[in-house]
Amino acid sequence: MAALVVAHLILVVYHKHTQFPGPGRTERNVVGAPFMPVYLAKAGGFFFLVFGVIAVISAIATINPVWAYGPYRADQVSTGAQPDWYLGFAEGLVRIMPGWEIDVAGHTLVLGVLIPIVVFPLLLVLIGVYPFLESWITGDRREHHLLDRPRNRPVRTSIGTAWISVYLVLLAAGGNDIVATRFHLSINTVTWAARIALFVVPVVVFTVTRRVCLGLQLRDRELVLHGRETGVVKRLPHGEFVELHQPLSPAELHTLTQHEQPRPLAPGPARDANGVPNRTSRLLRLRIGLSRGLYGDGSQVAKPTAEEYREAHAPEEYRQAHAPEEYRQAHTAEDPREARPVSEPAPPDG
Secondary structure (H helix, E strand, O other), rough: OOHHHHHHHHHHHHHHOOOOOOOOOOOOOOOOOOOOHHHHHHHHHHHHHHHHHHHHHHHHHOOOOHHHHHOOOHOOOOOOOOHHHHHHHHHHHHOOOOOOOEOOOOOEHHHHHHHHHHHHHHHHHHHHHHHHHHHHHHHHOOOOOOOOOOHHHHHHHHHHHHHHHHHHHHHHHHHHHHHHOOOOHHHHHHHHHHHHHHHHHHHHHHHHHHHHHHHHHHHHHHHHHHHHEEEEEEEEEOEEEEEEEEEOOOHHHHHHHHHOOOOOOOHHHHHEOOOOOOOOOOHHHHHHHHHHHHOOOOOOOOOOHHHHHHHHHHHHHHHHOOHHHHHHHHHHOOOHHHHOOOOOOOOOOO
């Protein structure tokens, strides 16, 4: 055990801890709280919370009251046994799969079991391989220790939530008999509902999650450019009512704008300098297509630039100095009611 603890500490020092972005935090450092008194206070508080919960449970709860059940009888055992959480969705795959069978070379293949056995590891491999797949698509081989906010990676977050929805649907399907019994439904109805939900729910979850992430990015953009709403309404001298906004602190601005926004891969020129058509392999075309899906148009909201931030928070003189010529002419022209002729009228002839 001591050797494992030492190996763990060595790996922690070598790989570093992940951390959320913030001022002073980079990919090559770890900004944490001191052991004394912050971490010690947290650990001590957690210890007393666990101790208190266990004490309350031991005082008021009865654990496994065998004397209330009476002697064991095999004919009175309930049939509500269900698989554990880590195998529940595998059980769900088997239960919702139709009982298909085919004959191959005189042998019967039970597809109702074979297909779930193949799909089950693929679902696990998908989550394990995805980080390497995204690294291959983007070509990013750098070492990363700063966490991405889920809203700043809409497609990645949507894929994760869609996978979780698949797991939950299959987990519920693994107990379709209990669901049918408790809710007084037909087990065939529950099974068909799970079959349909397995294909419909992940698509809906992916779409909704992606839209929510993009909406949160738009909200962050508005916060950076205009600040936080204060609820204070001010009346200007000419009668207009405006709401005052409080600018964000430098730490908040850093958190909302520090993330990178990769651009999708470009296919490159169709012809080289000699006019010879460039051949693009199918693998490269696949990378370009997946890259557009991850970081193309509609997959992320452009974060505010420094120029946009200065323009939004600069005084009126700065806006007029950097505004287009038409804008300056329109806002510096004299009132038409007070305008005077440019030149005097010409005297009449004669």
